Amino acid sequence: MDAKTTLIAGIIIALLVGAGIGYAVSLSQINQLKSKVASLESKLGQGGAGGCIQTTGLVEKIKKRGYIILGTSADWPPFEYIDKQGHYVGIDIEIAKRIAQKLGVKLVVKDMKFAALIQSLQDGKIDMILADMTPTPEREKVVDFSIPYYFSKGNAVVVLKSSNIQSIQDLYGKKVGVQLGTIQEDWAKDNLKGKAEIVSYDKVYPDMVMVLKRGDVAAIIVSDMVADVLLKKDPSLKIAFYAGGSGVGGAVAVPQCAEDLKYVVNSVIYDMLQNGEMKKVFQQEIDKWLSSQG
Numbered sequence: 252m253d254a255k256t257t258l259i260a261g262i263i264i265a266l267l268v269g270a271g272i273g274y275a276v277s278l279s280q281i282n283q284l285k286s287k288v289a290s291l292e293s294k295l296g297q298g299g300a301g302g303c304i305q306t307t308g309l310v311e312k313i314k315k316r317g318y319i320i321l322g323t324s325a326d327w328p329p330f331e332y333i334d335k336q337g338h339y340v341g342i343d344i345e346i347a348k349r350i351a352q353k354l355g356v357k358l359v360v361k362d363m364k365f366a367a368l369i370q371s372l373q374d375g376k377i378d379m380i381l382a383d384m385t386p387t388p389e390r391e392k393v394v395d396f397s398i399p400y401y402f403s404k405g406n407a408v409v410v411l412k413s414s415n416i417q418s419i420q421d422l423y424g425k426k427v428g429v430q431l432g433t434i435q436e437d438w439a440k441d442n443l444k445g446k447a448e449i450v451s452y453d454k455v456y457p458d459m460v461m462v463l464k465r466g467d468v469a470a471i472i473v474s475d476m477v478a479d480v481l482l483k484k485d486p487s488l489k490i491a492f493y494a495g496g497s498g499v500g501g502a503v504a505v506p507q508c509a510e511d512l513k514y515v516v517n518s519v520i521y522d523m524l525q526n527g528e529m530k531k532v533f534q535q536e537i538d539k540w541l542s543s544q545g
C-alpha cells in the first residue's frame with residue numbers, strides 16, 4: 252500500500268468508524284475531507300492507482316457500449332501481428348478475446364504505433380493495451396497495470412548471421428534499430444548514446460527486420476521471445492547477445508483508476524495462469540506464427 256492508498260483508506264475507515272460510533276459526519280465535512288485528499292494527492296504528485304478515490308466505472312460503460320477497444324501495435328510476433336488474411340492474431344489478441352468474453356462484449360482492435368498507445372489510453376480512445384507492454388515506473392505514473400502474464404529473459408540483439416557483432420562494444424560506431432517508445436529504445440539510449448547511432452522505428456515486423464536484412468542497420472533490439480520466433484522463421488538472422496531488460500515481460504495497461512476493469516483483467520489472467528491455458532495459448536500462437544507463410 253502506498254502513501255496515498257493508506258491515507259485514503261485511513262480516511263474511509265475514519266468515516267466508517269465515526270458513523271459506527273454515532274459520530275455525525277456532515278456532507279460538508281466529507282467534502283472538506285475530499286478536497287484535503289485531493290490537495291494532498293497533488294502534493295504527493297505521483298499519480299497511480301493509489302490515488303484513486305473512486306473507480307472510473309469503465310466496465311459499465313464498456314458493457315453498455317457492447318464492445319471493448321483493445322489498443323495494440325501489431326508488429327510483434329508472436330504477441331500481435333497481422334496474418335495473411337489481414338486478421339489481428341497472436342497471444343495478446345487471444346488474452347484480449349477472453350477479457351471481452353468475460354465481460355460479455357465484442358472485441359474491437361485498434362492497431363497503432365507502439366509509441367501512441369499510452370496517450371490513446373489516457374485520451375479514452377482505447378480501453379486497454381495489450382502489446383507485450385512491460386510495466387515501468389514511468390508508465391506506472393500515467394496508466395495502471397494488471398498482473399504480468401509472463402516473464403522475459405530480456406532484450407536480444409539480433410544481427411545477420413554473417414555479422415561478427417558479439418558485444419555492446421561491437422555496436423559502437425554502428426547503426427542500431429529499436430522500436431520507438433519501447434524499453435529496448437530506453438536500453439539503447441542508456442547504453443549506446445554517443446557511441447552508436449540509434450535509429451527508432453514505429454513498427455518492428457516487417458519494417459525493422461527489413462532494414463536489418465537490407466543492411467541499413469547493423470543490429471536491431473527486440474525482446475527475447477520475439478527474437479526467438481523471428482530467427483526460427485528466418486535462417487539469415489541470429490542473436491548476437493542478450494542485453495538487459497530481464498524480468499517482468501508483459502502486462503495489460505488500463506486507464507488510471509479503472510479498478511473495475513483491472514479486476515476483471517486480473518481475474519482472467521490469473522485463471523489462465525492457474526489452469527494452464529496461458530501456457531497453451533503461448534504454445535499455440537508460437538506454432539501458428541511459425542507455420543504461417545511470409
Ligand code: ARG
Pocket residue numbers: 323324325326327330331365382383384385386430432433434435455474500
Ligand atoms: N516489452 C517492450 C516494451 O514494453 C516492447 C513491446 C513492443 N510491443 C509491440 N507490440 N511492438 O517496451
